[in-house]
Amino acid sequence: MKNSQRVSDFPRSGIRKMSALALSIDDVISLCIGEPDLATPVHIVEAGIKALRDGLTHYAPSGGLWELREAIANRYQKDFGLDYGPENVIVTTGTTQGLFHSFLGVLNPGDEVIISNPYYPNYLGQFHLAGAKVVTVPVREEDGFRLQAEDLEKAVTPKTKAVLINSPNNPTGAVLEKEDLFKLAEVIKKHDLIVISDEVYDSIIYDDRTYCSIAQIPGMKDRVIIHNGFSKTYAMTGWRLGYIVAPSIYVEQSIYLQESLISCTPTFPQKAAAAALEGPQDCVAEMLNIYSRRRTIVIDGLNDIPGVSCYPTAGAFYAFPNIKSFGKSSEEFAVDLLKKGKVATVPGSYFGANGEGYLRLSFAASDEDLREGLHRFRKYVLENYGSR
Ligand SMILES: Cc1ncc(COP(=O)(O)O)c(C=O)c1O
Numbered sequence: 595m596k597n598s599q600r601v602s603d604f605p606r607s608g609i610r611k612m613s614a615l616a617l618s619i620d621d622v623i624s625l626c627i628g629e630p631d632l633a634t635p636v637h638i639v640e641a642g643i644k645a646l647r648d649g650l651t652h653y654a655p656s657g658g659l660w661e662l663r664e665a666i667a668n669r670y671q672k673d674f675g676l677d678y679g680p681e682n683v684i685v686t687t688g689t690t691q692g693l694f695h696s697f698l699g700v701l702n703p704g705d706e707v708i709i710s711n712p713y714y715p716n717y718l719g720q721f722h723l724a725g726a727k728v729v730t731v732p733v734r735e736e737d738g739f740r741l742q743a744e745d746l747e748k749a750v751t752p753k754t755k756a757v758l759i760n761s762p763n764n765p766t767g768a769v770l771e772k773e774d775l776f777k778l779a780e781v782i783k784k785h786d787l788i789v790i791s792d793e794v795y796d797s798i799i800y801d802d803r804t805y806c807s808i809a810q811i812p813g814m815k816d817r818v819i820i821h822n823g824f825s826k827t828y829a830m831t832g833w834r835l836g837y838i839v840a841p842s843i844y845v846e847q848s849i850y851l852q853e854s855l856i857s858c859t860p861t862f863p864q865k866a867a868a869a870a871l872e873g874p875q876d877c878v879a880e881m882l883n884i885y886s887r888r889r890t891i892v893i894d895g896l897n898d899i900p901g902v903s904c905y906p907t908a909g910a911f912y913a914f915p916n917i918k919s920f921g922k923s924s925e926e927f928a929v930d931l932l933k934k935g936k937v938a939t940v941p942g943s944y945f946g947a948n949g950e951g952y953l954r955l956s957f958a959a960s961d962e963d964l965r966e967g968l969h970r971f972r973k974y975v976l977e978n979y980g981s982r
Contacts, residue, residue, distance in 0.1 A: 605722055607715040608944030612928065616938035623967040624938040625955040628764060628912065630829040632884065632958075634866075635877040638828060641869030645862035654861040656853040657845070658685025658837070662864045665871040666837050670820075674810055681842045684849055685867075687859045689794045689823035689836035694720045695855065696790050696819050696838060699848040701726040705755035707790075710741045712945035712952075714764045714792070729754070732948045735905065735916060739766035743777035750781070756788040759808055762795035762909025765945045765954040769799055769908040772806045779811040789818045794836070797827040797878055799909035800886055809839075816841050826910075827878055828870045833863040885911050888957040888964055895968035896955075899975050900982040911958045914942065918951040920979060928953055935974030937967045 609626060616622045657663065663680035670676040686692035701707055703725030709717060711730035721728050731749045733739045746757065759778070761770040770778070782789060789808055796805045809818040823836030838845070852858070889907055896904040896915045904915035917927055924941035932938050942949030957964055 600723065603722065605715070605718040607719075609715065609940050612932070612938060612940050612944070615929070616932060619932065619936065622932065622936045622938050623959075623963050623970060625957070625959055625964070625967050626938045626940050628910075628956045628958060629831050630826065630881070630911075630958045631960060632829040632881055634828060634830050634833070635870075637873050638830070638866045638870045638877075641873075642833070642862055642866035645865035650862045650865060652861060654685075654858040654864060656858050657849045658683065658859060659861070659864045659868070662868045662871075665868045666839065669871055670839055674805075674807055676807070676809055676815065676839075678839055679842075682839055682845055684838040684840075684845055684852060685859045685864060686823075686836045686838060686852070687856055688825060688834045689792065689821050690716065691834075691856065692821045692823070692836045692838045693717070693790070693792060694723070695848065695851055696821065696840075697721060697724040697726065699844065699851055700756055700788055700790065700819070702755070704753065706751060706753040708746065708749050708754060708757040710739075710760070710763070711947060712739075712765055712942060712949035714760060715945060717758065726755075727753070730946055730948075733766070733768065734948075738905065738908065739763065739768035739914070740770055740774050741778065743774070743781050746778060747781045750785045750787070754785060754787060756790055757782060758790045758792065760792040762799055764795070764910055765912050765940070765942070765949065766914045767907030767910045767912045769803060769805075770808075772811075775806060775808050775811050779808065779814050782817065783813060787817070789814070791818055791820050793820055793822045795826055795910040796822065798882060798885055798911060800889060800907065803908065805909075819844060824867050824870055827881075829881065830867075830870070833866060835859065835863050835867045885957065888959075888961060889913070891961060891964050892955060892957045892968065895964070895972075899968075899972045901975060901979060902971075911956060913955045913957060914949075914952050915955070916952055919982075924950055924953060930978075931971065931974055934978065935970045937970045937974070 613626045616624045663683040666683045667678040710733045731745045820839040824830040892913045901919040928941040940954040942952030
């Protein structure tokens with residue numbers, strides 16, 4: 595049995611490597627995985643069960659149930675003032691499949707796509723399958739890890755086809771502000787680029803920020819393909835539901851890809867997703883309150899560890915502390931912290947070269963685990979590096 599070159603060369607995400615190591619050690623607090631520990635709200639679960647009982651156990655249309663496509667378009671009208679209709683929407687099997695759909699739909703082999711570094715590592719495998727060349731642009735702690743227009747400009751070449759924007763960002767938690775988006779939009783328009791915008795954390799932002807999509811910047815909507823999903827906002831990771839919102843020309847032509855790739859997204863979860871969008875949104879606010887409380891526990895706890903500094907995460911549920919003062923690579927540090935301190939974190943270098951010197955901690959974990967994890971982290975530092 596010989597695997598294809600495509601599979602043999604497939605880039606693997608280090609996050610799983612760390613979680614596997616964590617699993618091989620007893621009594622570890624794992625802060626590796628970005629999955630909400632909260633339950634899917636009951637009214638959403640009930641809608642899914644009802645759909646099953648009503649017999650929605652067959653194929654759905656490739657683009658998704660019309661009523662869900664309508665509900666998604668309505669959300670963009672209501673929340674962002676963006677004039678989309680159901681013809682602008684494709685329902686996907688998680689944001690993950692939606693992104694792959696768009697990479698295939700937009701990028702020709704050899705096209706360059708720009709992403710900020712550090713980045714969500716799963717993008718790399720999908721770009722690899724699409725045959726696209728990834729060009730990374732560094733983001734810096736002093737800019738709150740927000741992509742700067744000047745840096746984007748420097749990375750553009752005649753081969754650049756698209757830029758992938760991920761705000762709120764995994765792993766840094768950075769949220770692009772309106773002024774950032776205006777400046778980025780100028781570069782994007784000047785070079786006639788397409789934007790693949792991963793907005794999966796758009797509902798998880800802190801300190802009364804208002805989320806702004808790059809599609810809201812004047813003159814941008816026709817060149818932006820928005821990706822979003824239900825995993826994070828409604829704690830629905832296992833339902834595998836996401837969506838693309840894009841110009842109808844893109845949707846019309848690329849919906850056929852969906853048929854070939856997956857036939858359709860499973861039918862009954864789509865009813866649950868429609869209930870999520872059309873039902874009360876208090877559950878989203880409640881989850882945000884919980885993440886917000888945990889963010890305070892984590893950021894304060896990290897800043898209380900000698901030698902660690904952590905700026906407050908603006909969005910998503912990750913802290914990205916600076917550990918440069920220990921003089922170790924982030925992988926060495928994280929493995930030692932795991933083995934001796936029994937706390938699992940992800941080395942920043944697993945998110946690209948610019949993540950070196952940082953760790954990623956997910957605070958989508960219980961308050962107790964976070965407190966205990968931070969206590970262990972602090973103890974590990976004091977025992978191994980002193981109070982400095
Ligand atoms: C930035 C980013 N995009 C996409 C995804 C995938 O989301 P989904 O569960 O909707 O496929 C994740 C999951 O962690 C993520 O962090």
